[in-house]
Amino acid sequence: MASKGFFTKSFLLYHRILHRNLSIGKLYRRTLSAKLPRYPSQSTSLPSFDDISNKTLVVDMDEWLLKSNSIFPYFMLVALEGGGYLRGLLLLFSYLFLYFFASEELMLKVMVMFSFCGMKVDGFRLDRAVLPKYFLENVGLEGFEVLKKGLKEAKGVVCISRRVPRVMVDGFLRDYMGVKEIMGREIGMKYGFFSGVLMDWNEDKLAQKMEDVGVDVMAFGSCFGKYSQQLPFTEIYTTTEQEKKNWNTLPQDMYPNPLVFHDGRLAFTPTPMATLAMFVYLPLGIVLSVLRSLIFGLLPYRLSIPLSSLTGSRSYLVGQPPQYKTGTNRAGGQLFVCNHRTLLDPIAISAGLNRPVTAVTYSLSRLSEIISPIQTARLTRNKEEDRRRMSTLLARGDLVVCPEGTTCREKFLLRFSPLFAELTDKVVPVALNTRVDMFYGTSTSIFKFMDPFYFLMNPRPEYWVEFLEKVPTEGRSIDVANGIQRKIGEALGFELTVLTRKDKYMMLAGNEGIVKA
Numbered sequence: 001m002a003s004k005g006f007f008t009k010s011f012l013l014y015h016r017i018l019h020r021n022l023s024i025g026k027l028y029r030r031t032l033s034a035k036l037p038r039y040p041s042q043s044t045s046l047p048s049f050d051d052i053s054n055k056t057l058v059v060d061m062d063e064w065l066l067k068s069n070s071i072f073p074y075f076m077l078v079a080l081e082g083g084g085y086l087r088g089l090l091l092l093f094s095y096l097f098l099y100f101f102a103s104e105e106l107m108l109k110v111m112v113m114f115s116f117c118g119m120k121v122d123g124f125r126l127d128r129a130v131l132p133k134y135f136l137e138n139v140g141l142e143g144f145e146v147l148k149k150g151l152k153e154a155k156g157v158v159c160i161s162r163r164v165p166r167v168m169v170d171g172f173l174r175d176y177m178g179v180k181e182i183m184g185r186e187i188g189m190k191y192g193f194f195s196g197v198l199m200d201w202n203e204d205k206l207a208q209k210m211e212d213v214g215v216d217v218m219a220f221g222s223c224f225g226k227y228s229q230q231l232p233f234t235e236i237y238t239t240t241e242q243e244k245k246n247w248n249t250l251p252q253d254m255y256p257n258p259l260v261f262h263d264g265r266l267a268f269t270p271t272p273m274a275t276l277a278m279f280v281y282l283p284l285g286i287v288l289s290v291l292r293s294l295i296f297g298l299l300p301y302r303l304s305i306p307l308s309s310l311t312g313s314r315s316y317l318v319g320q321p322p323q324y325k326t327g328t329n330r331a332g333g334q335l336f337v338c339n340h341r342t343l344l345d346p347i348a349i350s351a352g353l354n355r356p357v358t359a360v361t362y363s364l365s366r367l368s369e370i371i372s373p374i375q376t377a378r379l380t381r382n383k384e385e386d387r388r389r390m391s392t393l394l395a396r397g398d399l400v401v402c403p404e405g406t407t408c409r410e411k412f413l414l415r416f417s418p419l420f421a422e423l424t425d426k427v428v429p430v431a432l433n434t435r436v437d438m439f440y441g442t443s444t445s446i447f448k449f450m451d452p453f454y455f456l457m458n459p460r461p462e463y464w465v466e467f468l469e470k471v472p473t474e475g476r477s478i479d480v481a482n483g484i485q486r487k488i489g490e491a492l493g494f495e496l497t498v499l500t501r502k503d504k505y506m507m508l509a510g511n512e513g514i515v516k517a
């Protein structure tokens with residue numbers, strides 16, 4: 001009996017090994033052979049899989065979805081936006097120092113340590129507020145098509161990130177790509193803070209996941225070839241970095257969820273060289289920012305505009321500003337309604353008109369109010385009180401209102417709050433646009449009083465101001481507000497949304513955006 005049992009067990013073991021080796025052999029050949037089902041490098045067509053309803057796709061984010069394999073910029077964003085300039089500088093120097101002799105794994109561990117060590121776990125939102133923009137700009141269209149098809153038709157999709165830690169990719173994959181199952185490396189935590197220690201990639205966890213999923217698993221990413229002996233993939237698709245260079249970048253209009261809001265100061269991808277250039281430029285940027293602030297704060301517009309253009313900034317006036325004087329309509333002044341790009345919008349309008357205006361504000365920091373070169377007046381968010389305040393101001397002179405209630409960096413217009421339409425019989429819509437090349441002049445952080453300085457710190461900040469035809473405010477105020485939103489949207493080529501200030505702050509900062517004075 002015992003020997004029979006022994007033989008049965010031996011036979012089963014032998015069968016299992018043989019079966020496994022045959023499968024491995026098959027996979028191994030596919031992985032090494034030139035006939036490997038490689039993804040066509042210059043084609044947008046998908047690998048030839050038709051019915052995938054019974055299959056699960058495992059997609060390696062770094063190797064399949066992203067065009068560039070360089071992950072330094074994501075760590076620099078965490079270091080700079082989450083930690084500050086000193087942390088960013090330390091990360092940059094350590095990276096440049098280790099670049100020539102450290103292994104990829106050591107570099108990764110050092111980058112994680114410098115970016116995360118000591119950062120608070122609670123409230124870590126960079127994966128939702130800052131990083132998605134940069135990941136999206138690096139998504140390859142060809143790789144994305146596979147993921148999209150998988151999410152639509154396959155039994156399941158698992159996205160894995162073997163290098164960039166899970167806390168960094170979670171927001172991007174979940175909110176913008178629509179992936180629900182995400183596996184990645186973890187970072188150690190202690191007492192509510194990141195320790196900065198990068199945990200090893202857990203191959204067993206992936207193997208376990210695959211076992212739960214079943215046998216029909218298609219893998220996308222070269223790394224899977226190495227692990228084909230342990231993991232039960234039926235097909236492996238790979239690509240090389242060279243091939244990915246020929247991939248197209250995912251166009252913005254194909255983002256599964258549009259990127260309306262994002263946060264963070266940096267307006268460029270912080271590669272090592274770009275970051276170094278930014279640090280070298282920073283002292284000059286600070287001088288420029290102070291100089292430009294003084295120019296606009298102290299000099300009349302006929303001097304400040306040409307002088308500031310000598311410092312590199314540009315303002316463009318599209319079309320003619322309205323030709324009339326203050327006090328010619330029944331309300332006293334003229335009501336200007338604009339979209340909101342930065343805190344400097346009313347100043348840009350005032351410069352375009354070449355006369356002072358008053359701007360109504362909501363949740364503006366006390367410092368911004370004090371240093372503002374034009375008069376500002378607070379709103380309360382109490383409709384009756386705000387109507388009263390705005391009517392009084394309008395009776396005294398020209399008034400600028402940004403009915404979106406918060407700034408938007410991308411080519412979208414938020415919902416226009418309709419109160420302004422109840423104040424006067426005609427309003428002048430103003431379409432505004434800005435361009436920055438190094439720093440964003442808006443934020444949701446506690447340091448938002450720095451916003452205008454950051455805008456003016458850019459090497460070449462630009463403003464476009466376009467005064468549109470006057471619009472009568474007849475009919476329901478909400479229709480008037482929507483009509484003006486549409487007019488400004490058409491002038492700028494921006495998309496209209498019904499999103500609000502609250503939506504923006506909830507998404508980026510996890511609060512309602514009420515700044516304490």
Ligand SMILES: O=P(O)(O)OC[C@H](O)CO
Pocket residue numbers: 342343360361362363364402405406407408442443448513
């Ligand atoms: O800083 P934001 O983008 O919330 O906009 C602030 C508003 O201009 C305050 O009135």
